[in-house]
Amino acid sequence: PDIAMHTATICSPTNIALIKYWGKRDAILNLPINSSVSLTLHTDDLKTITTVSASGAFECDQLWLNGKEEDVASNARLQNVFREVRARAGDLVDGSGKVLVEASEWLAMGVRVVSENNFPTAAGLASSAAGYAALTFALSKLLCVPKELEGELSAIARQGSGSACRSLAGGFVAWDMGSTADGSDSRARQVAPADHWEALEVLILVVSDTKKKVSSTSGMGTSVATSPLLAHRAATVVPARMKAMEAAYLAKDFAAVAKLAMQDSNQFHATCLDTYPPIFYMN
Amino acid sequence: PDIAMHTATICSPTNIALIKYWGKRDAILNLPINSSVSLTLHTDDLKTITTVSASGAFECDQLWLNGKEEDVASNARLQNVFREVRARAGDLVDGSGKVLVEASEWLAMGVRVVSENNFPTAAGLASSAAGYAALTFALSKLLCVPKELEGELSAIARQGSGSACRSLAGGFVAWDMGSTADGSDSRARQVAPADHWEALEVLILVVSDTKKKVSSTSGMGTSVATSPLLAHRAATVVPARMKAMEAAYLAKDFAAVAKLAMQDSNQFHATCLDTYPPIFYMNDVSRAIVYLVHAFNDAYGEVRLGYTFDAGPNAVLMVQKQHAAEALAAVLKYFPPAEHAAEGYVNRPELQTAAEAVTLPAALFATFAAPPQPGAVRYVYHTKVGPGAALLGEASSLAGADGKPLHPSTQQRVH
Numbered sequence: 186p187d188i189a190m191h192t193a194t195i196c197s198p199t200n201i202a203l204i205k206y207w208g209k210r211d212a213i214l215n216l217p218i219n220s221s222v223s224l225t226l227h228t229d230d231l232k233t234i235t236t237v238s239a240s241g242a243f244e245c246d247q248l249w250l251n252g253k254e255e256d257v258a259s260n261a262r263l264q265n266v267f268r269e270v271r272a273r274a275g276d277l278v279d280g281s282g283k284v285l286v287e288a289s290e291w292l293a294m295g296v297r298v299v300s301e302n303n304f305p306t307a308a309g310l311a312s313s314a315a316g317y318a319a320l321t322f323a324l325s326k327l328l329c330v331p332k333e334l335e336g337e338l339s340a341i342a343r344q345g346s347g348s349a350c351r352s353l354a355g356g357f358v359a360w361d362m363g364s365t366a367d368g369s370d371s372r373a374r375q376v377a378p379a380d381h382w383e384a385l386e387v388l389i390l391v392v393s394d395t396k397k398k399v400s401s402t403s404g405m406g407t408s409v410a411t412s413p414l415l416a417h418r419a420a421t422v423v424p425a426r427m428k429a430m431e432a433a434y435l436a437k438d439f440a441a442v443a444k445l446a447m448q449d450s451n452q453f454h455a456t457c458l459d460t461y462p463p464i465f466y467m468n
Numbered sequence: 469p470d471i472a473m474h475t476a477t478i479c480s481p482t483n484i485a486l487i488k489y490w491g492k493r494d495a496i497l498n499l500p501i502n503s504s505v506s507l508t509l510h511t512d513d514l515k516t517i518t519t520v521s522a523s524g525a526f527e528c529d530q531l532w533l534n535g536k537e538e539d540v541a542s543n544a545r546l547q548n549v550f551r552e553v554r555a556r557a558g559d560l561v562d563g564s565g566k567v568l569v570e571a572s573e574w575l576a577m578g579v580r581v582v583s584e585n586n587f588p589t590a591a592g593l594a595s596s597a598a599g600y601a602a603l604t605f606a607l608s609k610l611l612c613v614p615k616e617l618e619g620e621l622s623a624i625a626r627q628g629s630g631s632a633c634r635s636l637a638g639g640f641v642a643w644d645m646g647s648t649a650d651g652s653d654s655r656a657r658q659v660a661p662a663d664h665w666e667a668l669e670v671l672i673l674v675v676s677d678t679k680k681k682v683s684s685t686s687g688m689g690t691s692v693a694t695s696p697l698l699a700h701r702a703a704t705v706v707p708a709r710m711k712a713m714e715a716a717y718l719a720k721d722f723a724a725v726a727k728l729a730m731q732d733s734n735q736f737h738a739t740c741l742d743t744y745p746p747i748f749y750m751n752d753v754s755r756a757i758v759y760l761v762h763a764f765n766d767a768y769g770e771v772r773l774g775y776t777f778d779a780g781p782n783a784v785l786m787v788q789k790q791h792a793a794e795a796l797a798a799v800l801k802y803f804p805p806a807e808h809a810a811e812g813y814v815n816r817p818e819l820q821t822a823a824e825a826v827t828l829p830a831a832l833f834a835t836f837a838a839p840p841q842p843g844a845v846r847y848v849y850h851t852k853v854g855p856g857a858a859l860l861g862e863a864s865s866l867a868g869a870d871g872k873p874l875h876p877s878t879q880q881r882v883h
Binding site: 411417418422444447448452458461462463 | 694696697701704705727730731734735737738739741742743744746752755762
């Protein structure tokens with residue numbers, strides 16, 4: 186085996202949804218019951234740095250997150266991301282066009298992932314989303330995924346964690362819910378680049394809380410199963426709000442964007458309260 | 469003018485909705501966007517006593533509530549109730565059939581109303597609903613509204629305060645939303661009498677709260693105007709829940725009644741959160757009580773407790789008699805009285821004694837690991853389902869010979 190080690194390091198942002206994703210129509214592919222849209226936050230302030238390395242000498246895949254080794258083999262979502270990016274691996278070519286690693290050779294190499302957030306995990310800001318976006322992007326660079334397949338990375342990140350798909354682009358990013366069963370059309374689309382609205386800023390207030398949180402995947406599953414209001418939200422309220430929000434953002438209409446965002450945040454939490462048993466995320 | 473004074477004293481209950489009314493389709497007639505159903509609570513524990521007196525010597529209508537005189541002339545709702553009951557006044561006839569006061573004579577008499585609740589207003593339990601039900605019923609007795617028109621009293625009380633219409637009957641009472649524009653078919657109907665379900669009991673946890681509340685009328689108006697989820701609730705969710713709740717109650721299916729009640733309370737509060745600006749009636753203590761109830765049910769492996777919250781932080785828990793001591797034990801464990809307030813913390817000392825003898829399951833502490841919060845709950849009322857408004861004897865009168873309050877308001881529980 187080729188014991189040389191190949192490596193890539195990337196920096197990936199977090200994002201904050203202004204029209205919320207809450208509820209899956211397919212839990213394995215992470216397909217949502219409604220579209221969502223988010224602000225990608227600046228990596229100058231909050232970021233995930235991820236280094237991925239591949240070598241024939243690595244017998245299996247391993248992952249360290251904020252210094253702690255995580256279980257890869259039994260994590261279906263990690264497996265999904267590794268598998269999907271590997272399936273799109275390309276040739277590693279040097280400056281003169283010489284092929285250093287053929288696409289097929291990557292499959293024989295184990296991958297080691299080291300990932301860190303520059304903010305404390307206890308703050309509740311480090312989400313699966315940021316990590317899976319980082320992993321997907323890092324692997325795509327390491328395994329030389331060809332440019333023409335880059336559009337598929339969003340759908341792959343989504344399979345790791347739904348909202349991860351929005352972190353692969355900057356600025357104002359929509360995640361179109363899609364309609365196909367295989368999820369190939371359920372992915373992110375940039376609505377406006379980062380420099381579209383220079384005046385827009387964000388203050389994140391990290392609130393003290395000792396309560397153990399209900400995980401998003403678990404919570405939204407219970408919501409879909411038990412909340413009559415959630416189905417109505419997804420089918421009737423969100424489509425109109427997505428249109429209104431995108432238009433307001435492109436127009437830089439702050440009052441409209443802020444009002445819609447407040448209403449949608451409250452409605453998301455309302456559907457959590459309408460869940461049985463109820464979920465309280467706000468304190 | 470006839471200066472003789474005629475008087476009547478009545479006792480009227482409060483009620484707690486299990487499927488909630490929130491939102492009007494007509495704000496003047498108080499017509500709701502959905503039906504609702506409630507438990508009438510027993511007047512042995514919580515009640516409004518109202519004395520009404522009429523005399524040609526009274527130049528205008530006056531009203532004293534818990535000792536304080538209220539403005540009648542500019543209160544449209546009070547005016548509605550006075551007008552509607554007066555329009556249905558009948559003859560006052562003595563034992564031998566002699567007419568003492570003709571129906572038309574009542575119109576020339578002013579009315580003085582003295583009303584008191586036997587629980588503190590600050591507890592958030594005394595609502596417009598109880599008061600308007602009491603007033604409507606009291607006036608109907610004073611002005612001798614004929615029996616055949618008694619069915620219309622519910623619609624009249626409703627014009628004072630929507631949910632008041634449910635307090636005129638005892639037991640389990642539905643308020644059918646109706647469909648006519650004049651609201652004549654928007655009124656209460658008894659689903660089951662008070663003695664239908666002997667084992668059903670209620671624990672009211674009065675929660676400490678200093679926040680000034682958004683009034684129900686104002687809040688529900690904003691909700692109707694701004695919440696997309698509320699319209700869906702009213703049109704699609706509530707009709708099915710009303711059917712299911714009535715059936716479950718008639719079947720005495722506690723788990724089904726409790727679950728539906730919890731879901732509907734949460735959905736009502738969800739529509740308040742979906743309002744713009746959002747309305748928060750429940751506070752941290754309310755939410756802690758919610759967690760406790762779910763943990764309690766999980767620990768016992770079945771639904772033995774249910775909760776419901778109105779437009780305020782107080783919790784109303786439903787429990788069956790055989791589990792009441794355990795339920796109170798859980799409340800005492802996590803929400804003990806503050807040190808200085810242990811005396812009279814529970815209105816039923818014998819129940820408190822029984823609760824203190826209970827050993828709660830270890831699973832409860834594992835699921836609900838929060839530390840006790842002394843003083844978070846101010847006091848606990850134990851009560852049950854009771855009868856509707858009833859006439860009392862003259863000995864219960866709150867008014868003196870002039871129709872004004874006999875004595876300053878003395879409330880049984882001073883906190």
